[in-house]
Structures are given as C-alpha cells and as structure tokens.
Amino acid sequence: MASLEGATPPGSRLMTPRELEAWIANCLRMSGRAVLALPPVGTKPYRFVIGDGAAAGSDLIRVYAWNATHGGGPARAADEFRIQLTGSMPESVDGENTVILGWSEPFQVFAGWDPEIHDQRLSASPSLQVRADVMIRASSQGIAAGTRASGDVVVAFRPELLAAYCLNAEAIHANPDAASVDWLNELPSRVEASVGQRPTIQRTLEVAYRAWDFAHRVRVAYGARCAVCGLGLGLVEGAHIVPVAWPGSTDETKNGLAMCRNHHAAYDRGLFTISPDYEVQVQPAIRDGHAPSGLDLEWLGSVDGIALSHLPELQSDQPDREYLAVGQEARR
Numbered sequence: 001m002a003s004l005e006g007a008t009p010p011g012s013r014l015m016t017p018r019e020l021e022a023w024i025a026n027c028l029r030m031s032g033r034a035v036l037a038l039p040p041v042g043t044k045p046y047r048f049v050i051g052d053g054a055a056a057g058s059d060l061i062r063v064y065a066w067n068a069t070h071g072g073g074p075a076r077a078a079d080e081f082r083i084q085l086t087g088s089m090p091e092s093v094d095g096e097n098t099v100i101l102g103w104s105e106p107f108q109v110f111a112g113w114d115p116e117i118h119d120q121r122l123s124a125s126p127s128l129q130v131r132a133d134v135m136i137r138a139s140s141q142g143i144a145a146g147t148r149a150s151g152d153v154v155v156a157f158r159p160e161l162l163a164a165y166c167l168n169a170e171a172i173h174a175n176p177d178a179a180s181v182d183w184l185n186e187l188p189s190r191v192e193a194s195v196g197q198r199p200t201i202q203r204t205l206e207v208a209y210r211a212w213d214f215a216h217r218v219r220v221a222y223g224a225r226c227a228v229c230g231l232g233l234g235l236v237e238g239a240h241i242v243p244v245a246w247p248g249s250t251d252e253t254k255n256g257l258a259m260c261r262n263h264h265a266a267y268d269r270g271l272f273t274i275s276p277d278y279e280v281q282v283q284p285a286i287r288d289g290h291a292p293s294g295l296d297l298e299w300l301g302s303v304d305g306i307a308l309s310h311l312p313e314l315q316s317d318q319p320d321r322e323y324l325a326v327g328q329e330a331r332r
C-alpha cells in the first residue's frame with residue numbers, strides 16, 4: 001500500500017468520528033497549510049479554517065465524512081464501496097466550502113461526492129458509491145474520477161490532495177460531464193506530457209497535483225532521505241534544481257533533489273548550491289563572512305564541500321548536471 005510521509009492513519013479499522021476529524025485535519029496540514037479545527041469537536045459537519053500564512057488568506061471548509069466500506073450482500077457489486085449518510089444530512093452554507101467525503105483505509109484514499117446533489121436528501125438512509133478501480137487508480141497516480149449511475153462525478157484522491165480538493169469541490173462537481181471526468185483522469189498524463197515546458201496553469205487543483213506528483217517522485221527516488229544530510233523521518237521534500245520561476249524549469253525527477261525542510265529552505269534561499277559534480281557549496285559571500293544576521297554559520301558550514309550523501313539508484317533520476325549548472329547560475 002502507498003506510504004504516507006508525514007502522517008500515519010490509525011490502524012486498519014473503521015475510524016470513530018473523532019479519529020476521522022483528527023485525520024482530516026492532519027491531511028489538510030500535509031498540504032502545508034495552517035489548519036484550525038473549529039468546535040464542537042467530533043460532530044458533523046467538521047469545520048476547519050485553513051490559511052496560507054497570510055492574514056487575509058483563509059478559507060472555511062465544511063466536511064461531512066464517513067468511513068467508506070464495502071457494500072456487502074448479494075445485491076451489491078463486488079467492487080462497490082460506499083458511505084452511509086447516517087447521523088447528519090449534508091447541508092451547504094454560503095461562504096463555506098462544503099464537501100462530502102469517504103475515507104478508505106485499505107486504499108488510503110478519500111472519495112468525494114457532489115455536495116449539492118445530495119443536499120437536503122430526504123431518503124431515510126442514503127448511501128453514496130465509489131468503485132474500487134477508481135480508488136486503486138487514485139492510490140497509485142494521486143487522483144482519479146468516475147461517474148455514478150445517477151450521472152454525478154465521484155473523485156478519489158490521496159490525502160496530500162485533500163486541501164486542493166476541498167477548495168475546488170464546487171467547480172469539480174459543477175459540470176458532471178465526460179469532459180470533466182476526462183480532465184481529472186488525464187491530470188497524471190498531462191504532467192508527463194508537459195515535461196520541458198510549463199503551461200499556463202489556471203486551476204489550483206492542477207497546481208496541487210503537480211506539486212504532489214513532483215515531490216512524490218523525488219522522495220521515492222531518494223528513498224525519502226535528504227540528499228545533503230541523509231535525514232529521513234518523513235520530513236523530506238522535493239526541491240527544484242532549476243527554480244520553478246526560472247525559464248526552462250521542469251518537473252522531471254532529474255530536476256529535483258530530495259531535501260529535509262531545513263536544507264530545502266536554505267537551498268531555495270540560495271545559501272548554498274549544488275555543483276554539477278554533486279558537491280555542496282556554501283555561497284562564497286557567506287563563507288567570507290557576509291552572512292545575513294541570525295544565520296547559523298556552523299550549521300551551514302558543516303555541509304560545505306561535502307558530496308551529496310544520497311542519490312537515486314536509477315541513473316535517469318539522478319540530478320541532471322546541466323540543470324545543476326543552471327541552478328547555480330540562478331542562485332548567484
């Protein structure tokens with residue numbers, strides 16, 4: 001089963017409402033955002049304020065979530081999973097991003113259904129379905145979509161994409177046609193196709209998917225260890241060698257380096273570079289004592305001149321030497 005850096009869900013069993021709420025908060029945090037769970041705790045809807053760190057930038061997320069379980073019984077298809085909307089009926093509220101979620105422990109993915117269609121549903125115990133193949137595809141490629149018999153779209157996605165899904169759920173489900181299902185299912189192949197050129201990106205879900213996909217490939221290639229110091233601990237991120245904003249930057253694995261959060265931040269700030277010979281080089285100006293105040297020169301100096309401690313086994317995943325030269329140029 002797919003591994004999750006940075007978080008581990010409770011054991012393989014159904015979660016209690018409190019556990020589910022805590023797990024959802026945890027998954028929202030995995031997207032790098034500040035998350036505040038609003039009271040009352042453990043009662044649907046779970047409500048979260050998620051922020052991007054800026055005072056003005058925060059969103060309210062309203063979550064109705066259940067465990068997704070196998071339908072069971074001879075009347076149900078063998079590959080059908082579902083949530084049973086017990087306890088509280090989903091209700092959309094203006095100004096809040098409302099989502100209906102199912103969490104599948106075996107597949108390690110969420111499924112999301114259109115909150116509008118099921119709004120104020122009158123049936124005594126309605127259930128919403130998702131097929132196993134949609135969840136399996138989401139588990140391996142990050143996100144996948146399917147169409148239910150009733151015509152609406154169900155989207156399955158990995159926990160790292162939860163925040164992006166919540167912020168885009170309304171748009172995703174607003175047009176439940178074949179085109180939008182294809183758009184979601186083709187996200188992974190479009191990322192492959194865009195290597196070498198960065199198309200104009202309009203949708204935050206696509207941005208989030210690309211960021212997850214790049215970081216995931218880079219982390220896997222380096223065995224989830226920092227290329228500079230070797231730290232693992234689930235705190236490893238994917239750093240771009242040629243910075244994203246630099247002309248010609250790509251999301252190829254060979255334009256990435258796995259780094260712990262500290263080295264990633266220092267690398268992105270240009271405090272050190274990596275030479276085409278895979279050597280860590282602290283900026284000459286900093287070495288000469290022209291360091292910004294508050295900089296821990298001892299910590300930085302301890303890696304100056306060392307060779308990268310971890311490299312991908314697969315040669316095609318190893319840092320591209322031309323990209324490293326451009327990366328040094330960009331950080332001068």
Ligand SMILES: [Zn+2]
Pocket residue numbers: 226227228229230231259260261262263
């Ligand atoms: Zn490190």
